[in-house]
Amino acid sequence: MTKKATDIKIRTDNIYCPSCGAIQKNSENFCGHCGESLHKKSGEEEVKTEDLIDNQKKKRKPFYKNKIFLAFFALFLISASALAATFYFKSNEGEQYKTKVRGIWQTVYNENDALNKEVTAMNEMESFKNIALKIKSVEGMAGDKQDEITKLNTPENYKDGKDAFVLALSDYKSYLQSLRSAADNPSKMTDQDIEDIDNLGETAKISFSKVYTRLDFIDSKLSDDTFTVVVTKFQEVRASYEEKLASDEQQTAEKERKDKQTADDKAKVESLVTSFMNAYIAGNENELKKYMSSAFQKEFNYADLSTDARMYSYPESFRITITKKTSDSQYDVYGRELQVDRESGSKWTINRYFAVVWVQSDSKWLVDRWDISSE
Incomplete structure (x- = not known):
């Protein structure tokens, strides 16, 4: 009768531990790897070789549980994480x-x-x-x-x-x-x-x-x-200021000129009226006419200068009180003429008004008329 391969029992000096599958000496009673008994007790069947081999295979750990593999894998993860962290940090640093x-x-x-x-x-x-x-x-x-x-x-x-x-x-x-x-x-x-x-x-x-x-x-x-708009605006305001300044200076100069002209004219007018009244007080007709316009010379009553007219009283003096400029060509002058009574010596004043005009043909100021004034 032919025997099957599975029925053949292998006899060696070594045996497999029935517990962990480690190879042990047949003469040993306990496994040097796991400590379990290597031999069956009486009444138990002898362990078959193929069963021991299968048991050993079952006890082997898969590759992904290998310590060396795990160490390399952990190192890979750490390196990858470090690179990722560095990239993230650099990217985040740039954004910040x-x-x-x-x-x-x-x-x-x-x-x-x-x-x-x-x-x-x-x-x-x-x-x-x-x-x-x-x-x-x-x-x-x-x-x-x-x-x-x-x-x-x-x-x-x-x-x-x-x-x-x-x-x-x-x-x-x-x-x-x-x-x-x-x-x-x-x-x-x-x-x-x-x-x-x-x-x-x-x-x-x-x-x-x-x-x-x-x-x-x-x-x-x-x-x-x-930048140019600022410079341009500075220039505009400065130019406007300089134009205004020039205008103001011109106006000031013109005002000063006019004020001076007015002051000069006023002085001339007052001097003219004073000279006129001095000639009048002196009764000097020819001198008086020097200060009169042509029209006034024709209207003036020269009889007032005569001795007969001054038989009872006569003009002693004259004083200007007010001078007003009514236009560029006319001044109004007010003053007080002092009269003296020949018999009693008493004195009183007569308020006089003079219209002094600029006569272009003569290029000078002249008395154009006079009158008794209430001022």
């Missing part, structure tokens, strides 16, 4: 930097825009006082932001942009300082001051354009005319 720079730039942009609006709105020299204060405020802000951007932790790929920003703010401050100097003393502002402001503004404009190029995440940009 952009956010901070945008905030700094927005402050500069807003303050400059507010300054330009105030400058554009001004229309007189008195406005420069408030403008100078505003410029000083913006200048301080620019300095603070320059310090802030300088101290900002900057990723390597943005360092050129940072340097450009710091330089632009420095140029911007120089422009503001020149602007404030002019605003502090607007009446002393010169063409050279305007030219200096214009040049510094152009330098700042170029510097800011480099910032836009190197920090391309900046959205809002200063307009191309942001």
Whole structure:
């Protein structure tokens, strides 16, 4: 009868531990690996070789539970996590930097825009006082932001942009300082001051354009005319002031000339009336006519100069009390003539009125008429 392979019992000096499958000496009673009994008790069947082999296979650990594999896998995970963390940190650092720079730039942009609006709105020299204060405020802000951007932790790929920003703010401050100097003393502002402001503004404009190029995440940009509008407005207000000043000076000079002319004319008119009355008191007809217009000479009663007319009383003196300019060609003069009674010696006054006119044909002032006055 033919035996099957499974029925054949293998006899060796080694046996498999029935518990853990480890190979042990047949002469041993207990497994050196797990400590279990190596031999069956009486009455138990002898362990088959194939069963021991199957049992050993079952006890083997899968590869993914291997300690070496687990160690390498853990190292891989740590490295991958470190790389991911580094990438995230770098990416997050860049975004944080952009956010901070945008905030700094927005402050500069807003303050400059507010300054330009105030400058554009001004229309007189008195406005420069408030403008100078505003410029000083913006200048301080620019300095603070320059310090802030300088101290900002900057990723390597943005360092050129940072340097450009710091330089632009420095140029911007120089422009503001020149602007404030002019605003502090607007009446002393010169063409050279305007030219200096214009040049510094152009330098700042170029510097800011480099910032836009190197920090391309900046959205809002200063307009191309942001500096020229300020310079233009300064020029306009200054020119308007100088025109007004020239006009005021001209008006002042004209007023001074007229006042002087009036004073001179008044003195001449009063001298004329005094001379007229002196001739009248003296009864000198020929002298009297020197101070009279042609029309007045025809109307005057020369009989008042005669001895008969002055038999009982005579004019002793005369004093001017009021001189009024009624037009460029006429003055009204008021005065008091002192009369003396020949018999009693008593005295009284007669109020006189004189119309003195400028006679163009004679180019001089002359008495055109006189009268008794209530003044």
